[in-house]
Every structure is written in C-alpha cells, then in structure tokens.
Amino acid sequence: MNILHIDASASDGETSHTRRLSKELVERLKVAKADATVVYRDLVANQLPHVDMTIRHAWLPENGGDPAFASTLDRSKALVEELKAADVLVIGSPMYNFSVPSTLKAWIDHVAIAGQTFGYTAEGPRGLLSGKAYLLLSSGGVYSQGPFAPNDHLATYLEAILRFLGISDIETIRAEGIAYGPEQDQAAMAQASEQIGAVSVTA
Numbered sequence: 527m528n529i530l531h532i533d534a535s536a537s538d539g540e541t542s543h544t545r546r547l548s549k550e551l552v553e554r555l556k557v558a559k560a561d562a563t564v565v566y567r568d569l570v571a572n573q574l575p576h577v578d579m580t581i582r583h584a585w586l587p588e589n590g591g592d593p594a595f596a597s598t599l600d601r602s603k604a605l606v607e608e609l610k611a612a613d614v615l616v617i618g619s620p621m622y623n624f625s626v627p628s629t630l631k632a633w634i635d636h637v638a639i640a641g642q643t644f645g646y647t648a649e650g651p652r653g654l655l656s657g658k659a660y661l662l663l664s665s666g667g668v669y670s671q672g673p674f675a676p677n678d679h680l681a682t683y684l685e686a687i688l689r690f691l692g693i694s695d696i697e698t699i700r701a702e703g704i705a706y707g708p709e710q711d712q713a714a715m716a717q718a719s720e721q722i723g724a725v726s727v728t729a
C-alpha cells in the first residue's frame with residue numbers, strides 16, 4: 527500500500543487539528559498494513575507556485591523539449607507521478623474562507639492535468655486515477671448540517687475534484703465547530719479520532 531499523505535494547515539503539528547488527524551489516520555493505516563509506504567507532502571512548508579504562464583505552457587506538446595520549460599515540467603510530472611503511484615491519498619485540510627487553503631488549491635492545479643489524471647471522451651470527462659482517499663477536515667463552524675451547510679465548499683469541493691479525477695472511494699472525517707469553545711473542540715476531535723479508529727482498511 528502506497529500512501530500519499532498531504533497536509534495543508536498553516537498551523538504547526540502541535541496545534542493543528544488536521545495535521546493531528548491526518549497523522550493519526552496514517553499511523554492507523556501503517557499498523558493495519560505493515561508493508562505500507564508513506565510519501566509525505568507538506569504544502570505549507572514546501573509551497574507550490576500558483577499556476578502561471580510558464581506552468582501552463584510547460585505541458586503543451588509543442589513546447590516539449592524546450593529547455594525553458596524543462597524544470598517546470600519535471601516538477602509537474604513528479605507531482606503527477608507521486609499521485610498516480612498512491613493507492614491511498616490522505617489529505618489533512620482546514621477550511622479557509624469556506625474552501626480549501628490556497629496551498630492545497632495550488633497542488634490540485636498542478637495535478638489535475640488533462641491527459642494525465644483525467645481525459646475527455648465522447649461521453650464526457652473521465653478520471654484516470656483510482657484508489658481511496660481519506661479527507662481529514664476541520665472548521666471553526668459547522669457545515670456538515672444546519673444553516674451553514676450551503677457554505678461548505680471544502681468537503682464538497684475536495685470530494686468533487688477527486689471524483690472527477692477518478693478517485694470515487696472517499697471517506698471524509700470532520701472535526702467541526704472547534705471555534706464554539708474548548709468543550710466542542712475536544713468533543714469534535716474525540717469524535718473524529720473515534721471515526722479514524724473505526725475505518726476499515728481494505729486496500
């Protein structure tokens with residue numbers, strides 16, 4: 527089992543909810559699968575650039591072999607290969623302004639490449655990836671239900687883009703409402719930990 531473990535919280539390992547939860551899940555997978563290998567990508571410590579003209583042009587077939595784009599293309603290809611090699615994707619992500627942190631969005635922009643991770647057919651788009659994803663999410667408010675549910679562009683977005691890329695087996699675990707006070711914070715984290723303990727490891 528090859529695990530790609532991604533963190534996107536701007537808080538450190540001591541204080542971040544999602545870093546704690548994603549680590550907990552990866553540890554659980556490693557216990558369940560002794561031969562598991564883990565590639566770790568910290569999108570805050572090692573930030574990717576926003577997609578710009580160089581990155582956009584690097585993938586164009588007519589620019590293949592152009593030394594001006596070589597290092598950019600190599601980095602993009604390495605990110606795509608890293609994702610393709612993963613049987614299991616683990617993403618720890620806080621909600622920032624109702625959606626993903628921009629560091630995570632930048633990674634998505636680097637790996638969602640037509641012809642690489644998705645393709646177009648006569649019937650429409652088709653994801654070229656497979657495997658399983660675990661999303662460990664946290665937010666100050668509550669979005670899984672209630673009046674703010676329409677503002678959730680974190681879980682809904684991540685699930686949609688992963689499905690678009692072909693990863694349809696997705697388990698989402700949330701620690702929500704952590705800004706509602708220390709009791710809710712602890713209860714939300716305890717509930718998320720419980721859910722992590724209950725995941726069935728099949729891959």
Ligand SMILES: Cc1cc2nc3c(=O)[nH]c(=O)nc-3n(C[C@H](O)[C@H](O)[C@H](O)COP(=O)(O)O)c2cc1C
Binds near residue numbers: 621664
């Ligand atoms: C830049 C920023 C934007 C945030 N935006 C939201 C938001 O839109 N909705 C929300 O409920 N919480 C928001 N929060 C709170 C975080 O989602 C919450 O603290 C979460 O637990 C952080 O996860 P972490 O501890 O892993 O970093 C925001 C926090 C930051 C730093």
